[in-house]
Amino acid sequence: MTLNAADDVLVTISGATFGYDGLPVLSHVDLSIAATDFIGVVGPSGSGKTSLLRLLLGTVRPQHGSITRRRNTAVAYVPQLETVNWNFPVTVSECVLMSRTKRALPWASRDERAEVARLLDRLGIGELGNRHIRDLSGGQQQRMFIARALLRRPQLLLLDEPTSGIDVASRHDMLHLLGELNDEGVAILITTHDLNGVAAHMPRLVALNKTVIASGTPRQVITPTVLERTFGAPMEVLEHLGMLVVLDSYAADSGKASA
């Protein structure tokens, strides 16, 4: 069965304005997320990225404008690693299973155990199910939370800075994994500060600073004009081996690429 364009859209934000204590954080934001989308949201600290996630998750409502979700759209969320209590006494399997809250019994059914094992295998951490969460690397911890989110079988997966605090190799693996999940039919939206390592590799980018400055492919968004409007600082964009490389003015002067 093929979906028509309207069915394909999971969430539509129209003219949404939102703020805290009278101070606007987002203003007149328009954004639609299709079932096949893989979107990176870039913007400086305080640009409203996390508030945008909150709107999408439904934990806050826009003060003006509207958000429309396709009926029965399951949304899952992966938090930043920095916010987690790593001393909490849970193993990887316990952590993944906690998102399956509908079961009335404390212990996992045989099907659930098999599903968790399959998911952990799929994410490359199959042998770590009995480890404590603190004993994983940053990349493995991120995969564990993705497994927890996937156990809810989401159509839309939201990740807050998923590549923050992990090494370059893990970052590549993470982007590859998210790409695979997207190919399997999960719409993905991530926030990131990393213009060169992450944003330049996204199929679709949204530049955000209180409102949507630009939206489109990396080549449409990663331009000096858009970046300056988004980050409030002049930046240069070079092309190296077919890839976009962003230099901020300070780095350009001293010959270093920005992170």
Next chain:
Amino acid sequence: MIADWMSGLLDPFNYPFFVKGLVVATLAGALCGLIGVYITLRGMSYIGHGLSHAIFGGFAASSIIGLNYFIGAGVWGLASALAINRVTRNRRIGADAAIGVITTASFALGVALLTRYGNKGIAFDTALFGSILGIDASDIWALVAVTALTVAVVFTNYRALLFATFDPDVADVSGVSVARLDALLMLVLSLAILATLTIIGVTLVAATLVIPAVVARMLTDRFSMMLRLSTLLGAGSGFVGMYLSYYLNVPSGTTIVLTGATVFALVLLITGGRRLYRVAGLDHNEAGAPTPVPTPS
């Protein structure tokens, strides 16, 4: 000689009040050990302490007006717990300050009322420190009912409670009603403190909530095991503590807490303090404060 020693050990079992006390103390210890896991992991240890003091205000008021203290102190305690939870979630003042104001004022009111008007129910000392002599049939039934309710709550909400304790914000957006679970936990905590009031006493109940959970945390990294260990350690402390209370002729609450503290010291000694870091993270989440993102960027 061994026969004399055994006879001495079994002697207290000739007294029905002791047997009753032993059963109740064991059950009370297990109940506090079970709830204590959630309380300590949420960084709410101080709430257990404060709530027991708040309940004392309700105990005093119900004693004076002749109301059943389970009802009077229960309603009072639950109202205090919900007030603390609400104030803390608003984040205008910290959890410690909210507890300090609400519960200490309630305790002070209780002391003032009892000093001014005298009490007509449970003795002042019993309410403060617990007593082997303060147990009657209604205490036993209340404790059994609260234990059954608590086990049912934990059993049927196991994963949701775990999720809401570990990651409240993500749990909230994953279909878990965190506010409902918080209220439910406050309810069983209030009822548990109330049901153990005569055994352990308001001034000592916080330790029976915290010590078994902290010791269990030092012994395991697995949540399900921590729940079981904490419940067993609480039950064991209750049993041994009540036994010691008989021989040492001191309030049962003190010996129950001292037994737990001794176990803590032993585990600390055996592990050489290497597992204290596990306990260091227990206050990562301030009471009720949603720590993990999303927060405004």
